[in-house]
Amino acid sequence: MIAEAGLAALWFAAALALLQLVAAALGLRLHSSASGNDLIAAVRPVAIVQGLLAALSFALLITLFVQSDMSVLLVAQNSHSAKPMLYKVAGAWGNHEGSMLLWVTVLALSGGAIALLERQLDRATLTATLGAQAAIALGFYAFLLIASNPFTRLDPPALDGLGLNPLLQDPGLAFHPPTLYFGYVGLSVAFSFAVGAMLTGVVGPAFARAMRPWVLAAWVFLTIGITAGSYWAYYELGWGGWWFWDPVENASLMPWLAATALLHSVNVLAARDGLRAWTLMLAVVAFSMSMLGTFLVRSGILTSVHAFAVDPTRGSFILVLLALYIGGALLLFALRAGTIRAGQGFDPLSREGGLVLNNLLLTVILGIVLIGTLYPIVAQAMGEQLSVGPPFFNKTAGPIALLLVAAMAVGPLLKWRRDNANAVLGKLTVPVAAAMLAMAATFVLAPGTGWMEIVALGLAAGLTIASFAPLWKRNLLRTPLFTWGMVIAHFGVAVSLAGMAMDSAFTKERLVAATYGQPYQVGPWRVVLDGVGPAIGDNWSAIEGRVTARRDDGPAILLRPQRRFYASPPTDTAEAAIRTRWDGQLYAVLGEQDAQGRWQLRLWWKPFVTLIWFGGGLIALGGALSLFGRLFRERRNARRREEAE
Amino acid sequence: MKAKHQRLILGLLALAAIGGASGLALSALRDQAAFFYTPSDLATKAPQPGKAVRLGGMVQAGSIKKLADGITISFIVADNGGTVPVRFTGVAPDLFKENSGVVAEGKFEADGSFTADNLLAKHDERYMPPEIADKMPAPGNMGR
Numbered sequence: 001m002i003a004e005a006g007l008a009a010l011w012f013a014a015a016l017a018l019l020q021l022v023a024a025a026l027g028l029r030l031h032s033s034a035s036g037n038d039l040i041a042a043v044r045p046v047a048i049v050q051g052l053l054a055a056l057s058f059a060l061l062i063t064l065f066v067q068s069d070m071s072v073l074l075v076a077q078n079s080h081s082a083k084p085m086l087y088k089v090a091g092a093w094g095n096h097e098g099s100m101l102l103w104v105t106v107l108a109l110s111g112g113a114i115a116l117l118e119r120q121l122d123r124a125t126l127t128a129t130l131g132a133q134a135a136i137a138l139g140f141y142a143f144l145l146i147a148s149n150p151f152t153r154l155d156p157p158a159l160d161g162l163g164l165n166p167l168l169q170d171p172g173l174a175f176h177p178p179t180l181y182f183g184y185v186g187l188s189v190a191f192s193f194a195v196g197a198m199l200t201g202v203v204g205p206a207f208a209r210a211m212r213p214w215v216l217a218a219w220v221f222l223t224i225g226i227t228a229g230s231y232w233a234y235y236e237l238g239w240g241g242w243w244f245w246d247p248v249e250n251a252s253l254m255p256w257l258a259a260t261a262l263l264h265s266v267n268v269l270a271a272r273d274g275l276r277a278w279t280l281m282l283a284v285v286a287f288s289m290s291m292l293g294t295f296l297v298r299s300g301i302l303t304s305v306h307a308f309a310v311d312p313t314r315g316s317f318i319l320v321l322l323a324l325y326i327g328g329a330l331l332l333f334a335l336r337a338g339t340i341r342a343g344q345g346f347d348p349l350s351r352e353g354g355l356v357l358n359n360l361l362l363t364v365i366l367g368i369v370l371i372g373t374l375y376p377i378v379a380q381a382m383g384e385q386l387s388v389g390p391p392f393f394n395k396t397a398g399p400i401a402l403l404l405v406a407a408m409a410v411g412p413l414l415k416w417r418r419d420n421a422n423a424v425l426g427k428l429t430v431p432v433a434a435a436m437l438a439m440a441a442t443f444v445l446a447p448g449t450g451w452m453e454i455v456a457l458g459l460a461a462g463l464t465i466a467s468f469a470p471l472w473k474r475n476l477l478r479t480p481l482f483t484w485g486m487v488i489a490h491f492g493v494a495v496s497l498a499g500m501a502m503d504s505a506f507t508k509e510r511l512v513a514a515t516y517g518q519p520y521q522v523g524p525w526r527v528v529l530d531g532v533g534p535a536i537g538d539n540w541s542a543i544e545g546r547v548t549a550r551r552d553d554g555p556a557i558l559l560r561p562q563r564r565f566y567a568s569p570p571t572d573t574a575e576a577a578i579r580t581r582w583d584g585q586l587y588a589v590l591g592e593q594d595a596q597g598r599w600q601l602r603l604w605w606k607p608f609v610t611l612i613w614f615g616g617g618l619i620a621l622g623g624a625l626s627l628f629g630r631l632f633r634e635r636r637n638a639r640r641r642e643e644a645e
Numbered sequence: 646m647k648a649k650h651q652r653l654i655l656g657l658l659a660l661a662a663i664g665g666a667s668g669l670a671l672s673a674l675r676d677q678a679a680f681f682y683t684p685s686d687l688a689t690k691a692p693q694p695g696k697a698v699r700l701g702g703m704v705q706a707g708s709i710k711k712l713a714d715g716i717t718i719s720f721i722v723a724d725n726g727g728t729v730p731v732r733f734t735g736v737a738p739d740l741f742k743e744n745s746g747v748v749a750e751g752k753f754e755a756d757g758s759f760t761a762d763n764l765l766a767k768h769d770e771r772y773m774p775p776e777i778a779d780k781m782p783a784p785g786n787m788g789r
Contacts, residue, residue, distance in 0.1 A: 237738070237739075238736065238738075238739070239738070239763075342652060345651055346651075356655065360658065360659060360662045361662075363659070363662065363663060363666075364662050364663060364665070364666035365666075367663055367666040367667060367670070368666050368669070368670045371667060371670040371671070371674070372670060372674070375674055376681075387681045387699050387748075388674065389699070389750070391697070392670075392673055392674060395673055396669055396670055396673045400666075511716050511734065511735055511736070512715075512716065513714060513715020513716050571739070571740070572739055572740075573739045574736065574739055589736050590736075591716075591735075591736035591737070592711070592736075592737075594711045594715045595711065596715065598715040600715065600716055600736055602735065602736045
């Protein structure tokens with residue numbers, strides 16, 4: 001009965017989304033009459049109930065997975081009764097149908113949250129926003145109900161399930177898709193706001209302040225998702241790399257780039273009432289990128305080491321949705337952009353100018369990633385097969401990203417409206433000196449380092465100093481939380497960049513056919529394979545290497561790389577062993593045994609590689625601080641306005 | 646400067662930046678894109694030896710061999726139009742096995758064999774690279 005109840009809840013939610021769309025559209029049309037007012041008044045409660053029904057449907061799907069109900073096709077295909085509880089729950093969204101249901105649930109719940117909480121937007125824009133939100137949700141409900149029903153029964157029921165792909169059985173990855181989806185859906189809210197504003201023509205600081213928390217929240221989730229995904233690929237795939245320029249990785253990077261640009265332009269709109277049309281355009285682009293990401297991952301159109309379900313019907317369904325939403329929004333933009341009045345002007349050398357430069361550079365990087373990701377599909381359609389890999393992205397996006405970092409160091413030091421060139425140069429003396437010093441030190445201490453790495457290390461040092469400059473001579477306790485957020489996020493970029501440059505420049509790698517007791521040197525470490533024995537876990541068995549490593553005369557540390565065997569589905573996986581020290585990570589992967597009894601052993605010493613993800617964490621933390629800072633301030637201002645009245 | 650002019654200049658600047666990016670990307674694509682080959686492609690278009698390319702196909706049954714140095718393997722990548730011998734020094738990825746899809750990154754040697762620096766297999770055991778799916782007969786274990 002649970003499956004049928006879940007399906008019924010989904011149908012009701014879809015019907016309410018339709019009602020929400022119709023009520024919003026008719027209400028706005030008849031807004032001057034009493035019936036129009038009644039219709040507009042109905043939109044909010046409908047949006048809230050629609051969110052609750054979608055959540056109920058998703059909760060019922062999780063229940064089916066927890067109970068291991070093998071009479072449901074999706075459970076039988078993706079779960080197993082012997083799986084640990086965490087992965088039974090995560091199994092609910094670790095597949096195509098479940099992840100799409102999660103998508104629409106988060107979308108509907110955030111629509112409900114807007115209806116419940118939003119107090120700043122004018123009534124017409126809010127109604128139009130909720131209408132747009134319902135239109136997006138309807139497409140996904142149709143997709144689920146027509147092409148990918150998660151509640152389909154299996155008759156007769158399976159004896160047991162096929163299990164979840166062992167590579168996905170990892171605590172980090174269990175929460176990875178929801179994190180990214182929160183980001184994608186946050187951008188859908190920004191998109192709906194933009195559509196609402198385009199329909200009513202009211203674009204100004206109040207609109208930007210209403211949209212900003214959603215953009216910030218989406219950006220924080222995307223940052224966490226990308227950082228976590230990168231670390232997962234690093235330790236789980238055993239290849240020692242942290243970014244692959246794989247289409248599926250790009251699918252999450254592209255919305256992040258657009259959201260980063262949007263985040264900065266929305267600040268200009270909120271603070272100075274500038275960049276009105278551009279901000280609306282970015283909101284449309286950002287959501288287009290999350291839709292495109294969903295399409296790339298879910299359609300199987302691309303060769304990717306990550307892409308999952310390959311099903312052309314579903315691919316074309318998402319493609320139609322993509323064309324409808326993006327095409328519709330772009331058409332709306334083309335029709336309405338002219339009616340949006342220009343905002344405040346500014347001098348090119350100003351905070352606004354810096355943010356425009358930031359937006360341009362981010363857009364250029366986004367364009368390059370988009371071209372590199374889509375080019376193989378276009379070429380394939382024209383009968384040529386090719387793939388675009390890391391050399392392309394590193395050579396094109398790399399230098400522009402470095403330029404962006406340089407702009408990042410300067411931007412926060414500029415004043416709003418207009419600034420003085422000499423004053424700016426004066427503020428830049430210390431950061432530039434730090435950058436020069438770092439580059440010279442790298443050049444002398446590590447000869448043979450590539451120019452990109454040298455420049456990156458210099459920029460990281462300069463950006464570190466420049467990030468903290470806005471706090472200079474300020475009362476730190478009185479500094480607003482969102483200023484702290486910006487400082488920490490920018491510093492996080494410097495930290496990440498330093499980690500990437502050092503990993504790329506100083507990593508030591510060794511691949512050996514190891515015999516027991518024989519020492520091998522990798523970087524500063526002497527590594528010995530002492531033996532290989534069996535190991536066992538909840539739903540896997542393994543052979544496990546005992547590897548000891550010692551640096552100089554320091555204490556020996558033990559690493560246990562494994563080769564695991566999962567029975568259901570039958571899969572072998574290599575579990576890398578990683579030991580973290582303050583100055584880097586030692587990384588070991590156990591390969592296969594050869595006829596002479598030697599074991600393949602792959603070793604890396606990666607100096608300061610952890611800074612990459614630590615920096616990612618700082619960036620997300622900075623975003624979260626900004627979000628809370630803004631929310632507190634808005635709330636305080638609202639209270640003051642009430643008191644004044 | 647009037648606001649209208651400034652808007653125009655900004656717009657032009659944005660167009661120039663995006664145009665520049667596309668130009669940069671497309672020119673880089675021309676020489677950077679690692680071209681993708683399948684064994685049957687070799688009869689019609691032969692890649693230059695030493696050029697970085699990707700080779701995709703299925704790992705032929707019974708072809709995986711370990712070499713005497715203990716860290717190198719050799720195997721044969723096949724589709725229904727040809728075969729290519731491949732050597733790879735390193736730890737093969739988890740889902741690398743006989744009768745499943747693989748994409749090898751590396752270069753062709755003068756003798757027509759392939760030296761791989763990197764092997765890509767899939768996360769999912771039910772997977773076959775789309776590039777070669779349409780060139781293969783449909784074996785039972787491919788599913789989906």
